[in-house]
Amino acid sequence: MLGPVELWVAGRPVDLGPAKRRTVLAALLADAGGWVAAETLIDRVWGEDPPAQVRSTLYAHVARIRRVLVDSAPHLRGADDDTAAAASLVRGPGGYRLDVSRDLVDVHRFRGLVGRARGAGGSDAGRVATLREAMGLWRGEPLAGLPGAWAARTRETWLHQRIDAVLAWADAELRLGGQVVVVDTLSVLVAEHPLVEPLAVALMRALHAAGRAPEALACYTALRKRLADELGTTPGAEARREHRAVLSGGAGTAPPPSRPSSRVGVIPAQLPMEATGFTGREEELTHLDKVVAADRATAVVISAVSGTAGVGKTALAVRWAHRARDRFPDGQLYVNLRGYDPDRPMTAAEALVRFLTALGVAGQDVPLEEDDRAARYRTEVAGRRMLIVLDNAATVEQVRPLLPGTGSCAVLVTSRDSLAGLVAREGAHRLDLDLLPVDAARTLLRRLVGPRAEAEPDAVDALAAQCARLPLALRVAAELAVARPGTPLADLVDELADQQRRLDLLGADGDPRTAVAAVFSWSLRQLPADAAHAFRLLGLHPGPDVDAYAAAALTDTGPADARRTLDVLARAHLIQRTDTARYGMHDLLRAYATRLATAEETPGARETALDRLFDHCLATAAAAMDCLHPAEAHLRPAAPETVTPVPDLSDPDAARAWLDTERPGLTAMSAHTATRGRPTHAIRLSSTLYRHLVSGQHTDGLTIHGHARDAAREIGDPVGEARALIGLGIAYWQLARHEPARRHLQQALTLFRQADDVTGQARALVNLGLVDERLGRFLSAVEYLEQALVLYRRMDDRLGEATALKDLASVESQLGRYDQSADHLRQSLSLLRRTSNRYLEAHALSDLGAVEVRLDQLDSAAGHQQQALTLLREVGDRYGEAGALHGLGLVHTRRGRHPDATECHRQALTLYRENGDRDGEARALNGLGEAARAAGRPTDALTHHTEALTIAEDIGSPAQQARAHSGLAAAHHSPTLTAHHYHRALTLYTQLGMPEADTIRTNLADLTGTSSF
Template identity: 45%
Template sequence: MEFRVLGPVEIVGDGKRGALPGRLQRILVGVLLARANRPVPADTLTDALWGDRPDPRAAQKLQLHVHRLRTALGEPDRLTHGPDGYRLRVQPGEVDADRFESMAAEAREATDAQHAVRTLRRALELWRGDPFDDLDVPVLADWARRLAEHRLLALEALYEAELACGMDAAVVAELSDLVRRYPLRERLHAQLMTALYRSGRRADALAAYQAAREALVAELGLEPGPELRDLQRRILDSDAPSPAAAAPAQLPADTRGFVGREPELRELDTLMAGDGPALAVVAGTGGVGKTSLAIRWAHSARARFPGGQLYVDLRGYGPDQPRTPEDVLAGFLRALGVEGSAIPSDPAERSARFRTLADGRRMLVVLDNARDVAQVRPLLPGSATCAVLVTSRDALAGLVAREGAHRVDLARLPEADARALLRVLLGDRVDAEPDALEALVARCARLPLALRVAAELVRSRPELGVTELAAELADQQDALDLLDLDGDRHTAVRSVFSWSYQRLDPWTALVFRLLGRHPGWDTDAHAVAAMAAAPVRRTRRALDALCRAHLVDQLPGARYRAHDLLRAYAAELTDPSDDPLAADRLRDHYLGAAAAAMDVLAPHETERRPKVSTPDSELPPFTDAFRWLDTELPNLLAVVRQDPSVAPRMSGTLWRFLDIAGYHDDALTLHTSALEAARAVEDPQAEADALRVLGAVTFRLGDHPTALDHLEGALTAYERIGNHSLRAATLNNLGAVHGSRGDRAESKRCYQEALALYERTGQDALRPPVLNNLARTLLALGSPEEATAHFEQALAAVADGGDPTSEASALCGLAEVCLATDRAADAPDYARRALDVARQSGHRTLEGTALRALGVAHLRLGDPDQATHHLESARAAAREAGDSELLASVHTALAEVTETGHPTPHPPVSP
């Protein structure tokens, strides 16, 4: 049952829409819904129904209307009567207004602008008009006003998020219409000005400010507020506006108890205050506080950078491989609103795209823990409006010489500041032992990291004094220093670590040592529990204890990471008696978790993925499988580097996620490792699987000859081993490659052979993508009737909703068939349905394809304004998806709208 109040009041049940017969019935339902699941007195209902018109038969009439409503509901216990009045029983989510409020709240909590856009679009699509439409009833007035205001807030949040995604030109038309309808909403005016300015229409942005000012003065007698005035000033100064929601804010939390470093902070202030490009390097030994200084300064200066703050730990020093510039650039581009599939595969193109997006933004980029100059250079934005702050143990002399960076050499804390830090961390108790305080500062080598760990040791044991701690550290110093052969000044830190480690209980100490064996940079409690063969709850308690001891840091999202010095120390402590199967359990855990996440993300492909045993470890809840895979991908790939034999299974498990998310570089590396591993053990099935997915990724990267070689090799291998299902999947990929090369006849043959194989094996669930691809080929070959039949077959096959990509693709295809056969009146319905499915599944290419079909259909139906609006949105979607063919077809349609008013239909690009 569904109750609708966001427009005319309706009841929908059993798939049928129930337009209620008469105004009084709609009022009755509206008032009962306003107090859903609570008794509503009969007097309240009669007042709402008949108001000031007294009627001696009002009670009998009310009973008649209630009887009719019960009949319409079809469930007698839905509407009951008791001594306090009538009660309408409503389940959570049955009222469209409640679902709207829930989705709007979800969007407010979203950290990803793309997710916020999709959620708000779905929420706003619930609206069919004004709340309660024509029901001017006092008892409903407050609810209606509140809903209408919340709709406006959701619209403002939507355009804020779309601006954050770079959809500047696409939102101009909608915002222009909204400011005409709501001339007193200053936030809408600000968004329109921002969109116009970013679209290169500076004069129009300033004209929009003038129009806003005239409306506010005329209606309210007030000048625009400070936000609008500041925005106008910034546009006049050519300072690109960047609303807060549009800007990335990636800085980690500021360090608690930060003391000293005033000269260095002032020096950074001076460096970053100039008008030209600012580039500074904070250099110093491990544990000296480079990151803390950089983060403290960045937080103090963030107001100077309204364009956002990007942060990345480059992992330059530690047991793992440093992060590559290509991976970092991919993350930066995503933070700036670029969809994964739109991220260029070429490293130089990624760097150029980043510089383009950063140009004109007042943005801060913090590159933490850099290894060398080569790692940093591709990440420099190049705009005079951006500032870059780098930290490294290396002096990065090349960056100073060539790029003009200014280096801030960070020495160990001065003695006074070191004592002040301990005083902040320990309070007045240090004043009672001044000599011991001096000794402890010396034992910790005046390194902030060591001082913090030592302070926690004292805090955690009330019977321990500063004197005792300093004495024990002195006893251990010589023995621990013997373990250091490189002469690094941080040797003294290890004595502090050792003292802290020895105070751990055996179980917590084991967890600490296991962290030294984990191949990734950060992790969650489930993975550590798998290594330890322990319950997650017990493992989390140990990790919390390590956090309290400052041996591990807890990161957002319930993740854990140790400073690289501590990771190295934990690795040194690895005991031969520790469980030798920990690495195997971790491998099995990540494989099993990845397979479970993919079963949620792509359930229709479960049978096609390699069989992975369910691990003994406890798996995380996959409430957002895509996000889990995105977060854990570095660890999944690290497991493969640690144990290459797992590459074939990991490749076969992750290939679809890597394709959807646009991780083509990682896919190429993983699938190549899988091919090498399969050949090393002479596994023909694994070799064929690796060739198939390598063919798919090289096709995505535009290397068609290599893609054909891989796919034809896979086809031969599958035929030899008799795997008809994956032979069909390979033929589907071959058809796509031949189609892109212009050989539609060969493309058609491949698709038809793939369908025949699926029919032979009885795998109907795998047929829809091939049916859609064949239908597009038939449409391109001039056979719309055959194309329609295949699209409809695909649609029928995915009626259970298990394959949203194929469903949206089929609906887009049917819309294009309508446009190609002069049935434009039928196209909008297919296109809107496709748009709904594409947005819900997050498929940006199909969203753009549906928007293009919708735009062309509106033009055919005589509505050029709506046509232009949808085509502009399609263009934005195509750009974000990086789909050049779709973008070209949208540009063709827009040009023909302008020039002739009759665009030529263009079949959508096969997903």
């Protein structure tokens, strides 16, 4: 099996015939000893387009395989085994079952050996021997020559399992001193699988341990280039740690001893709360226990918990996940895919962002494309013992990118669909969830209703039947009974019966969901009219949840009334709290509310409600931005008039909290308005949130600005499109994706010129200057910024002029034009103070302090950085705060205050990482290295500069690369390594035209005793 599909009898292979027949045998052997449905076999062998007479063809192949097995039974042996064994192919209600000892099937032997090696206890020598035996079962490509999607996916899964086993063997072998054999084996595998990052990391570790540091560094460089070229991403944390270890110049070390948890790092715990009063489902819970216990350690197992809406799929999945969480010490991931949301299901790409963030991947390191995100996700979970719950999936395509590539994780998927593709192609275990058993439904009602239920057992049974034994309906009905304590349950049963008869007359077809609709409808009839009206309108909201102000806008009421209405709906279990002040809806309830709104609200009323909601969101967003950035209010579109109040966001903390909390809803609003006939709302939202989105919200910024660009194109608004392109360009720039940043900004510049929008042209030019500055194209950056300065002065735009002067001064400083830079910064500060722009004033103060360090004006530099820091903290700009801390750290280093310098740079580093600013991260790390070197801690300096160099190389920041090389040269004791780093720094500084080149040239001359550099 771990090579071509072969049947061996008495030490000789048997001719099995054509590829389709061998695929049938492989499909049966993959589940040896278990039933495989005929439909599954057809899907595995013929895919989505089987021939007309496929069942007859399948029967013929099965008959031929059965005949071969019958003829071979007395002599059937493994390829390396002399023990006779029986094999038979039987047919039954469940399909076909191939009864054969798993010890005769290589893939199952392999999994058994790997599982034994992973078991607790045992020596490295024993583990190595077991894993070598497992690896020896591989004889080329698995399922070689078999066509079709199932064979391809299975082949990929088994290859991942092989890689897992090889990595476990390599770790154990290195601990025993087997560096040579590990290097030889992994070199071959890395060549075969160049994008599998854990293999490259293991090879680096083996080379380092073998004393071959240059080859280890070359391995990392090659990995980084492959990932950048083919996936658009960078090496993960483990690769970067190994790279730093090699660069630090220490001796290679073996991996740490194996431990129950395979990776140290972020351990997510994302499971939601269990449903109160969970009842029954013991058989299903036991089934999940068995599936995971049997297969999780050796295969990717997906248990697709399917069933009709409201049957309790999520409750079961969460219940089991909490019971089993101790089996997954590396964490639990959870996402609600909202697959049946009538407005906007979550895409796999969005879910991957959430997972990667939860796994500790910084925002700037999250790839932009879905395939690249999925690859990075598989890398992050490789070898981890994790539980991944994918709730409310609609399609197989929504799930596949979220599946890990190795067998150490268990995946639980809930869906109303059977997800047959996962069963057929990925080997998922299906668990079809039926209605609650009668006893369990009765017990749930008794728990929720209380003692009254004991007194009316017949009414309880009738109510359970009326609710079709669906947990969601049972909970809603029970809450109504509790809310009417004086009404006998029998009377409530009669009322519900009347309501169900009305629905039956409207065409009910026996679908259990009809019972849910009946219970919902019955519950709504008991509500006040305003609450029922609010429920209908809440179904129109495109976001995941609402607060009282948004509900008030939808319903045209006040926040206090809306809050009371939300509480009424929550008590009726028609909505649920997501936190203390926000409410969400079950997807089935949302669909029901939307259906009611369509049926009972006029189109004009629905559109008016959405207009109120979206105007409210825009107005509140504008209020938040006016609080945080008042000097830029004229750059944002005017806030719409609202008929309902907005929250008080006059406090900066409240404004930021609202923006952060509402970001998912605002993103959903952007998508809805851009595609559902309100393009101007999408365009205005993008412009309103621009300054907030550049403060670290890169992924949402790409989404919101992208929708705005598309909406502007749709209605022929070139200026709106250009402004959205500016937002996209800056988001890409902050993500260190410089080429797409430049492309979007150039497109914006072209559109602004076509529209004769001079202000827009100047904005685009300034931002193009920022991109070129980052890339070390300083002369080009100066040209862009000087053009922008001319335009701003022509328009007498003082804020724009101040911005251009400030950014121009930053470039001039790097070119060594310190006096000119300081002069431009003072001009900028004067203009900014006249425009009362405290945000940009703080940035200009920080930049001036940095230039004054270059001019050796340390007292003035310290004063300006401290002023900047105070202002930046007042306005809540954590990006700028990090820059001021870095600048203050440089002052402290020059003054010899090493502990203060280290503390400033550490704080800056934390903020840069939180903000997702990788260029800033490299700056802070270089600052830490310089402080450590000045304090006489060369080992710490090596560590910091090495990490800075890794980041700077990843993002293409030549100035920070040069700074890191210079720091490494000064910190190394080895003359050879010192000369190497000085040469690299000199080359970079000379190319950039930076004055540091002269200092490096002098240092090299002193080191080598020559002036020929």
